Amino acid sequence: MIDGGLRGSEKILVISPHPDDVDFGCSGTIAKWSHQGMDIAYIICTSGDKGTDDPDMKAEVLANIREEEQRRAAAIVGVSKVTFLRFKDGELRNDEAFREILVRMIRTYKPDVVLSMDPANTRFENPYVSHSDHRETALAVFDAIYPASGNRNFFPKLLDEGFMPHAVGRIFFFATPTPNTWIDITDAIEAKIEALRCHRSQMADFDNLETWVRERFGEVGREKEMAFAESFRQLEIPH
Numbered sequence: 356m357i358d359g360g361l362r363g364s365e366k367i368l369v370i371s372p373h374p375d376d377v378d379f380g381c382s383g384t385i386a387k388w389s390h391q392g393m394d395i396a397y398i399i400c401t402s403g404d405k406g407t408d409d410p411d412m413k414a415e416v417l418a419n420i421r422e423e424e425q426r427r428a429a430a431i432v433g434v435s436k437v438t439f440l441r442f443k444d445g446e447l448r449n450d451e452a453f454r455e456i457l458v459r460m461i462r463t464y465k466p467d468v469v470l471s472m473d474p475a476n477t478r479f480e481n482p483y484v485s486h487s488d489h490r491e492t493a494l495a496v497f498d499a500i501y502p503a504s505g506n507r508n509f510f511p512k513l514l515d516e517g518f519m520p521h522a523v524g525r526i527f528f529f530a531t532p533t534p535n536t537w538i539d540i541t542d543a544i545e546a547k548i549e550a551l552r553c554h555r556s557q558m559a560d561f562d563n564l565e566t567w568v569r570e571r572f573g574e575v576g577r578e579k580e581m582a583f584a585e586s587f588r589q590l591e592i593p594h
Contacts, residue, residue: 359384359527359536359538359587359589360536360589361388361393361468364392364393365393365394365466365467365468366393366394366395366464366465366466366467366468367385367388367393367394367395367396367466367467367468367469367470368395368396368397368398368460368461368464368466368468368469368470369381369385369395369396369397369398369469369470369471370397370398370400370457370460370469370470370471370492370496371397371398371399371400371471371472371492372399372400372401372447372472372486372488372489372491372492373399373400373401373402373403373406373421373444373488374399374402374403374421374422374424374425374428374554375403375421375424375425375428375551375554375557376472376489376530377397377399377425377428377470378428378432378547378550378551378553378554379530379551380470380472380529380530380585381470381527381529381585381587382428382432382543382546382547382550382551383538383540383543383544383546383547383572383583383585384470384527384538384540384543384585384587385432385433385434385470386431386432386433386540386543386546386547386550387538387539387540387542387543389432389433389434390433390543395433395434395436396434396436396437396438396464396466397425397429397434397436397437397438398438398440398457398460399422399425399437399438399439399440400440400442400447400488400492401440401441401442401443401444401445401446401447401488402417402418402419402421402422402439402441402444403417403418403421403444403557404417404418404421404443404444405417405443405444405445406421406444406556406557407556414444417556418441420556421554421556421557422439424553424554424555424556424557425437425439425553425554427553428550428551428553428554429550431546431549431550431553432543432546432547432550438460440456444488445487445488446488447487447488447491447492447495448491449491449492449494449495449498450495453491453495454495454498454499454503455510455513457495457496457499457504458499458503458504458509458510458513458518459510459513459516459518461499461500461504461521461523462504462513462518462519462520462521463518465521466523467523467524467525468523468524468525468526468527469496469500469523469525469526469527470526470527470528470529470587471492471493471496471497471526471527471528471529472484472489472492472493472496472528472529472530473493473528473529473530473531473532473533473588474490474493474494474496474497474528475528475531475532475533475588476489476490476493476530476531476532477490478532480532484530489530493528496526497526500523500526500592501523501592504520504521504522504523505520505521505522505523505594506520507519507520522592522594523592524591524592524594525589525590525591525592526589526590526592527587527588527589528587528588528589528590529585529586529587531586531587531588533588534586534587534588535587535588535589536586536587536588536589537575537576537578537579537581537584537585537586537587538584538585538586538587539576539579539581539582539583539584540572540576540583540584540585541576541581541582541583541584544568544569544572544582544583547568547572548564548565548568548569551564551568552564569583572584572585
């Protein structure tokens with residue numbers, strides 16, 4: 356599929372393990388969809404408080420820095436709803452407590468589509484993609500969506516709190532080894548670059564971020580005769 360099949364009225368929820376994962380993975384698509392008027396929200400599971408080698412940087416200070424970086428990046432691509440769950444960086448687990456929080460968030464936002472990292476990415480070919488937080492979040496998001504968020508028998512206390520079941524229609528997995536959907540982000544590539552530039556605390560390893568982004572997503576685009584593209588594995592959820 357080339358355009359993702361969305362037509363402008365969908366509600367979108369992006370669930371990201373750390374600040375900046377969403378911007379590496381899908382911020383071009385988000386910029387495009389927000390320009391089309393879609394209602395988009397971010398859930399950031401950790402605040403990236405371990406993302407430094409600086410011995411003088413305190414975890415709580417870095418967490419505040421990275422949250423502000425993510426808010427600025429989100430604003431650039433047209434997203435104003437950003438929620439931080441503030442789990443400890445590197446300590447996410449696909450357990451009942453995490454899934455309950457994700458189900459609560461899904462039932463709160465009631466998205467038609469969820470974007471998250473791909474739980475099928477278990478080949479350990481890329482250390483960044485294979486980070487434990489990425490793997491655990493990807494699995495937890497899928498488990499929270501199917502079948503938990505749409506089934507009243509999961510986490511019944513949420514019903515008492517007013518969080519009624521909500522069935523998500525589709526998931527777009529990013530950082531996927533097996534894409535089946537390509538989104539043309541040619542008109543959004545500058546916004547993607549600017550969003551990534553907001554993450555200054557994490558960009559020390561990038562001598563030329565803009566060159567890398569253009570090369571990386573230009574390569575993805577060439578697969579489908581686009582100047583720049585982001586790729587996803589799209590999965591429809593049965594109801």
